[in-house]
Amino acid sequence: MNKSASVLLGIVVAIGAVSAGGAWYTGTKLEGVLNTAIAENNKQLQLAFTGSNGTASVELVSLDRGMFSSTAHYRFKGEGEMFGGEPVELLIVDNIEHGPLPFSRLMSFKWLPVMATSHSELEKTPLTEKWFAAAKDKSPLKGVINLGYDQSTNGTFELLPLDVKLDEQSQLTFSGLKIDLAASAQAQKIKADGYMDSFKLTTVSEDQTPVLVELNGLTLASNLSKSTYGYYMGDNSLLLSNTKASFGEPKSVLHLKNFEMKNSSAENGTSASGRADYKIGELSFNDKTIGAAQMAVSVKNLDIPATMSLVQLYQTKLQPYEKASAEAAEAGEPAPELNLTEAEEAQVKADLEKILAAAPQVALENLSFNTANGETRAALVMDLAKPQSMDLPPDELGRQLLALLDFKVKVSKPMLVDLMTLQAQMEGQTDAQMIAEQATAASDMFSSMAVGSELAVLQGNDIVTNLHYANNQIDFNGQKMTVEEFSTFVMNKISGGVAIQ
Secondary structure (H helix, E strand, C coil): CCCCHHHHHHHHHHHHHHHHHHHHHHHHHHHHHHHHHHHHHHHHHHHHHHCCCCCEEEEEEEEEECCEEEEEEEEEEEHHHCCCCCCEEEEHHHHHHHHECHHHHHHHCCCCCCCCCEEEEEHHHHHHHHHHHHCCCCEEEEEEEEECCCCCCEEEEECCEEEEECCCEEEEEEEEEEEEEEEECCCCCEEEEEEEEEEHHHHHHHHCCCEEEEEEEEEEEEEECCCCCCCEEEEEEEEEEEEEEEHHHHEEEEEEEEEEEEEEEEEEEEEEEEEEEEEEEEEECCCEEEEEEEEEEEEEEEEEEHHHHHHHHHHHHHHHHHHHHHHHHHCCCCCCCCCCHHHHHHHHHHHHHHHHHCCCCEEEEEEEEEECCCCEEEEEEEEEECCCCCCCCCHHHHHEEEEEEEEEEEHHHHHHHHHHHHHHHHCCCCCHHHHHHHHHHHHHHHHHHHHHHCEEEEECCCCEEEEEEEEEECCCCCEEEEEHHHHHHHHHHHHHHHHHC
């Protein structure tokens, strides 16, 4: 044997020895790693279901250890409204290749050492057998996850394509969904990216008319970090290229293009903030473009410990009470009483005071709708404050609770004309001049009524209402008045309108 061959053989033997030793070591440590991961997973599931009438958990049923690989079986349990009101149980099998050089990674030329590579699949049960049949008797859900020696993970989860007849009148066609996932040690940071090409459901409505729902181009993305208090904060987004629904006789088609849903959250000390944005790039009905829409909401300066305390009380007291009340109503019995101890009542009061002391802000930053010729927009900002006492009379309590209120509405007259023109066309009217005249007249009438009521003013082609409140003073469309004066003003306008009717 020449020198080069001897060196190569030595390297192969060394790698084999290290791999075998590492595999044995992984096998001895595996159960502890799995139990730790499951405990953390169940903790996050509990947080995820906070405020809902549902629970979910995962348990390790068995673990068969070997030298180079092991097989684990898990059981997922879920119950509550999210699962259709009936308990759900799923079984998952996990074939785990021990590191440092799992065979599947060697075969795919991935030679960076890892602690283990997990190949998990959903198992067939009476609950999932139809799902298996739709996936041509393959496991419809599978995942491959690599566990690094630094406890980081990365891998892929996949929902397989489906083409299944749900019943005599319903057909589901699904292209599949793939999600790439990466997490740091103890899942302190998580990144996920997913994509689905298409989803199509053909069925019938209650009146037996055909219904078709199509989704195309779904993109998911998350970039999250675990907060000081154990839950995840960061950025999430969902983008959908096309959504189409066809229904009724004669057939009507509602079409949404470029739908976006994005949310972000952040932690600063004991305070949290969050924002959610929603957009529809184009909304159309029966191939006639209606317009585009946006909405943005935000929360700032939310005290985290006090909020978590209230949520915990809600879960332990209010959720069981709501369930008992619903059951009593179904049985025709009187609703039970909600009993809080003095300590619990004091805790609720203290938590509310703490939340208000942080000066939280709730805002509808933007609610708008655009057509070809105009935009209608609304915005609302509320700043809250801690009152001198929570036991003040309602009027005084309300004044002290509300530190600031800013409300703005702008209705575009050209936008109203666009919408009324479209409505007339959908009703089958064809005289373009008559449609234009009727739409303009209706827009002018709406404008005259709003301005005539003194609840709005006209600025160019926009009907505008602005209200600003702070320090017991209100500025309403340029008129300054106290809260009492404003209440009297509004009541007079409402009663005047009722009298006219």
